[in-house]
Amino acid sequence: MSPLTCGVSLLSVPIGSELEQCPAEWAESSRGDLAMSTWASYMTNSPTVIVMIGLPARGKTYMSKKLTRYLNWIGVPTKVFNLGVYRREAVRAYKSYDFFRHDNQEAMKIRKQCALVALQDVKAYLTEEGGQIAVFDATNTTRERRDLIQDFVKENSFKVFFVESVCDDPEVIAANILEVKVSSPDYPERHRERVMDDFLKRIECYKVTYQPLDPDNYDKDLSFIKVINVGRRFLVNRVQDYIQSKIVYYLMNIHVHSHSIYLCRHGESNHNVEGRIGGDSELSPRGKQFAHALRSFIEEHQLSDLKVWTSQLRRTIQTAEELRAPYEQWKILNEIDAGVCEEMSYEMIQNTFPEEFALRDQDKYHYRYPGGESYQDLVQRLEPVIMELERQGNVLVVCHQAVMRCLLAYFLDKSAEDLPYMKCPLHTVLKLTPVAYVQTVQTFYGKMSRDSVLIHRRNSYTPLSSHDQVKRPRLYSAGNQPWLPLAPTPSALMPEGRQSCIGSESD
Amino acid sequence: MSGTQRTLTQNPLEKTWVPSLKTRLSQRRGSSVPQFTNSPTMIVMVGLPARGKTYISKKLTRYLNWIGVTTKGINLTPQGFTRDSACAIAALKDVCDYFTRGQGQVVVFDATNTTLERREVIRSFAKENGYKVCYFLGQVKLTSPDYADCDKEEAVADFLKRIDCYKLTYVPLDDDKDRNLSYIKIFNVGSRYLVNQVQDHIQSRIVYYLMNIHVTPRSIYLCRHGESELNLVGRIGGDSGLSTGGAKFASALGAYLRGQCISDLKVWTSHMKRTIQTAEALGVQYEQWKALNEIDAGVCEDMTYEEIQENYPEEFALRDQDKYRYRYPKGESYEDLVQRLEPVIMELERQENVLVICHQAVMRCLLAYFLDKSANELPYLKCPLHTVLKLTPVAYGCKVESVFLNIEAVNTHRDKPVNVDVDREPAEALETVPDHV
Numbered sequence: 001m002s003p004l005t006c007g008v009s010l011l012s013v014p015i016g017s018e019l020e021q022c023p024a025e026w027a028e029s030s031r032g033d034l035a036m037s038t039w040a041s042y043m044t045n046s047p048t049v050i051v052m053i054g055l056p057a058r059g060k061t062y063m064s065k066k067l068t069r070y071l072n073w074i075g076v077p078t079k080v081f082n083l084g085v086y087r088r089e090a091v092r093a094y095k096s097y098d099f100f101r102h103d104n105q106e107a108m109k110i111r112k113q114c115a116l117v118a119l120q121d122v123k124a125y126l127t128e129e130g131g132q133i134a135v136f137d138a139t140n141t142t143r144e145r146r147d148l149i150q151d152f153v154k155e156n157s158f159k160v161f162f163v164e165s166v167c168d169d170p171e172v173i174a175a176n177i178l179e180v181k182v183s184s185p186d187y188p189e190r191h192r193e194r195v196m197d198d199f200l201k202r203i204e205c206y207k208v209t210y211q212p213l214d215p216d217n218y219d220k221d222l223s224f225i226k227v228i229n230v231g232r233r234f235l236v237n238r239v240q241d242y243i244q245s246k247i248v249y250y251l252m253n254i255h256v257h258s259h260s261i262y263l264c265r266h267g268e269s270n271h272n273v274e275g276r277i278g279g280d281s282e283l284s285p286r287g288k289q290f291a292h293a294l295r296s297f298i299e300e301h302q303l304s305d306l307k308v309w310t311s312q313l314r315r316t317i318q319t320a321e322e323l324r325a326p327y328e329q330w331k332i333l334n335e336i337d338a339g340v341c342e343e344m345s346y347e348m349i350q351n352t353f354p355e356e357f358a359l360r361d362q363d364k365y366h367y368r369y370p371g372g373e374s375y376q377d378l379v380q381r382l383e384p385v386i387m388e389l390e391r392q393g394n395v396l397v398v399c400h401q402a403v404m405r406c407l408l409a410y411f412l413d414k415s416a417e418d419l420p421y422m423k424c425p426l427h428t429v430l431k432l433t434p435v436a437y438v439q440t441v442q443t444f445y446g447k448m449s450r451d452s453v454l455i456h457r458r459n460s461y462t463p464l465s466s467h468d469q470v471k472r473p474r475l476y477s478a479g480n481q482p483w484l485p486l487a488p489t490p491s492a493l494m495p496e497g498r499q500s501c502i503g504s505e506s507d
Numbered sequence: 508m509s510g511t512q513r514t515l516t517q518n519p520l521e522k523t524w525v526p527s528l529k530t531r532l533s534q535r536r537g538s539s540v541p542q543f544t545n546s547p548t549m550i551v552m553v554g555l556p557a558r559g560k561t562y563i564s565k566k567l568t569r570y571l572n573w574i575g576v577t578t579k580g581i582n583l584t585p586q587g588f589t590r591d592s593a594c595a596i597a598a599l600k601d602v603c604d605y606f607t608r609g610q611g612q613v614v615v616f617d618a619t620n621t622t623l624e625r626r627e628v629i630r631s632f633a634k635e636n637g638y639k640v641c642y643f644l645g646q647v648k649l650t651s652p653d654y655a656d657c658d659k660e661e662a663v664a665d666f667l668k669r670i671d672c673y674k675l676t677y678v679p680l681d682d683d684k685d686r687n688l689s690y691i692k693i694f695n696v697g698s699r700y701l702v703n704q705v706q707d708h709i710q711s712r713i714v715y716y717l718m719n720i721h722v723t724p725r726s727i728y729l730c731r732h733g734e735s736e737l738n739l740v741g742r743i744g745g746d747s748g749l750s751t752g753g754a755k756f757a758s759a760l761g762a763y764l765r766g767q768c769i770s771d772l773k774v775w776t777s778h779m780k781r782t783i784q785t786a787e788a789l790g791v792q793y794e795q796w797k798a799l800n801e802i803d804a805g806v807c808e809d810m811t812y813e814e815i816q817e818n819y820p821e822e823f824a825l826r827d828q829d830k831y832r833y834r835y836p837k838g839e840s841y842e843d844l845v846q847r848l849e850p851v852i853m854e855l856e857r858q859e860n861v862l863v864i865c866h867q868a869v870m871r872c873l874l875a876y877f878l879d880k881s882a883n884e885l886p887y888l889k890c891p892l893h894t895v896l897k898l899t900p901v902a903y904g905c906k907v908e909s910v911f912l913n914i915e916a917v918n919t920h921r922d923k924p925v926n927v928d929v930d931r932e933p934a935e936a937l938e939t940v941p942d943h944v
Binding site: 049182183215231233234235236237238241242245248249252253280312314317318321329331332342375380388 | 515522523524526609686699700701702703704705707708711715718719795837843846854855857
């Protein structure tokens with residue numbers, strides 16, 4: 001019996017002539033063989049350390065966090081290691097920029113010690129905790145420090161990729177300081193002018209010993225990207241593999257201009273009313289009202305240059321039509337394909353495919369409908385949408401429940417466990433605006449929300465995103481299930497307190 | 508209230524919903540793919556000749572066309588050497604025509620645009636017409652295919668003459684003075700890139716593509732799964748296992764590959780049983796890609812062509828009318844398939860020796876990319892069972908070697924019939940259906 005899972009390299013396991021699909025027994029193999037549960041599993045087994053380089057207030061932490069969020073979303077376990085956090089652990093009270101003077105020997109000792117501790121944590125994450133990428137977020141401005149890191153990386157057979165942020169625009173730097181440094185734990189009194197003054201002096205300390213990457217000589221064999229003046233220019237050197245090229249592509253597409261992304265579902269559809277999932281039904285009368293309300297909403301908010309995107313299913317298009325504005329249809333925004341369960345109500349699924357129904361509740365993220373898709377497939381499908389949302393300014397995405405959950409999980413950094421249970425009710429618009437390092441969410445409820453059918457299934461909802469980045473073993477095998485009735489799931493396997501409810505839409 | 512809710516009608520071919528009123532808003536290109544380029548873009552190649560510019564520009568043109576961005580290469584390296592700028596002006600007229608009448612989106616202007624003066628001509632031309640410009644400086648060192656068929660000595664002499672002449676007037680793009688221009692500089696056979704002011708989606712896609720291609724010699728092997736149970740009975744789609752013939756093919760494939768002595772061969776399959784069973788017989792590691800799954804035939808899954816004709820005669824006819832854009836009800840079109848396969852192509856570019864075990868429609872899409880086949884030809888490319896296509900990049904294209912592994916299999920290729928009208932007779936529709944059990 002050969003367990004088959006998506007995108008995994010198998011050892012050559014001799015099998016009989018039968019291939020069986022089995023929702024169980026994932027053979028635990030050694031760390032080196034336990035392939036990444038991503039669709040790009042041909043990524044090498046060597047973990048990668050991404051090393052940020054740059055003077056303070058150059059956007060290193062911003063890029064580190066965003067990149068980490070993106071990589072985790074596409075299924076690559078990634079974690080940021082911010083040296084400032086270690087330093088604040090070691091030196092409880094920050095007094096002034098004097099700590100950062102390059103001739104402050106005692107401070108230098110402490111800072112180097114912090115780096116070593118952080119690197120040990122990196123090692124543990126990548127070798128014992130199932131991490132694939134560690135982002136080392138620190139200034140790393142001297143060759144000495146970078147050589148230290150390279151020795152560490154070589155010792156452990158990791159790959160290394162440098163991301164240097166270079167900026168000489170004083171306005172950008174001042175804006176950065178105001179946005180994130182004023183509220184840093186280093187400055188509890190938050191006195192803007194004092195913070196600005198101290199921080200600028202801190203930067204001067206680093207400038208004394210700053211040795212930027214030298215692509216022509218000293219650093220010509222390193223793999224790196226230099227981001228110059230907030231993405232106006234990039235220098236890319238020696239990209240080694242798939243994940244590095246994705247990182248470069250991502251960094252080239254993000255920008256720092258203020259913009260908002262509006263996410264909502266189509267108006268209530270006829271299938272929603274009947275409690276059926278999937279399909280391609282039209283808007284119900286209430287759904288049409290929502291579309292009309294959406295139009296007023298947009299007009300009220302005077303959104304300049306708003307792009308509108310829909311899927312290619314009727315219900316989103318009908319919603320957008322009401323806006324009387326140009327819109328783009330994306331097939332990849334279509335709702336999750338429920339395969340053989342398309343157009344069924346949850347009751348029908350429970351009656352016709354009880355074991356499928358149970359399996360889905362066990363691992364909703366990885367579960368794939370027979371002949372259909374999983375949330376994991378959906379994430380892969382939606383990646384170009386995310387990339388394009390990063391490039392764009394103000395966008396309104398009119399989509400579907402499962403799709404909206406995936407997009408929202410990207411913006412709000414939700415784990416695979418939380419994603420399929422995120423609340424995305426009908427007739428609600430979520431406005432996402434980046435502030436400092438996070439997304440703020442404003443929720444706008446349509447007037448009809450009290451009356452419309454409650455779509456969200458009453459199921460256990462995990463409120464906090466799990467920080468556990470270790471990938472769990474898969475429960476399900478690839479592809480479509482052969483059309484055979486399976487033995488009923490023993491009740492011992494049903495999660496406690498779980499009850500299936502009637503809802504609609506692929507939940 | 509909403510007042511006049513415009514009704515949506517479904518385009519019968521592509522199954523896309525469009526408003527039935529013809530207004531300014533509904534005049535969309537009617538493609539299933541969002542259009543990102545509002546202004547047409549000119550990619551202008553700068554640099555000395557025979558440094559791989561033509562290679563890059565042809566490859567880029569092929570890639571962009573394949574993903575659905577109508578692109579044309581306009582080449583200005585004339586046979587007889589001349590620095591005459593009249594040629595350039597004529598070419599710019601062509602560009603204008605292509606963007607306006609031809610509805611093109613991108614032009615790759617491959618010329619030796621080395622003089623400042625000529626670059627200025629291009630820049631002002633673009634500004635006048637509202638076109639975007641992105642300069643591309645490829646310094647990829649390559650043996651020039653320009654000289655493939657020439658006498659060696661003569662070629663070298665001519666080449667040196669060209670270089671010398673150009674060197675006198677060559678002014679490279681200046682990092683400082685030209686900092687507001689969009690440009691991409693490639694150094695050292697593609698190991699380093701300098702990207703300046705990338706403006707939009709198309710430009711960032713182009714940069715991503717360029718970063719992933721390489722010139723290391725290698726071969727790509729494309730084949731379908733072994734003959735399946737459903738193949739035998741003439742049914743499309745589904746997820747059946749290999750027939751006896753198919754299993755024989757799988758072992759023959761193993762023997763063939765061992766004979767080829769390929770170093771470091773990667774093997775890719777789809778998530779469907781028949782490709783996985785084929786790979787299993789090879790006894791090596793393989794990767795599964797959901798993106799390599801066969802085209803989704805929607806309501807026609809598991810049907811024979813005869814059954815499709817009986818149950819959905821209109822659909823069957825529409826498909827024959829425009830097989831590339833036709834989308835099965837609740838299924839996919841070839842156009843959708845290309846979008847789905849783009850990450851596969853990108854990874855194939857990054858990799859070296861790869862064997863892709865896939866399906867008929869998928870293989871046609873991949874083949875069309877490598878052999879630069881148009882959307883009209885793509886759905887009719889011949890990809891028979893039990894035949895391996897070995898693709899080896901040479902010069903500006905790909906050499907194809909077709910190897911039939913001598914295990915009999917059914918034919919699954921259905922040619923376009925003569926009569927594609929919706930009101931044709933069933934016999935006319937079925938005349939090109941291949942034999943099956």
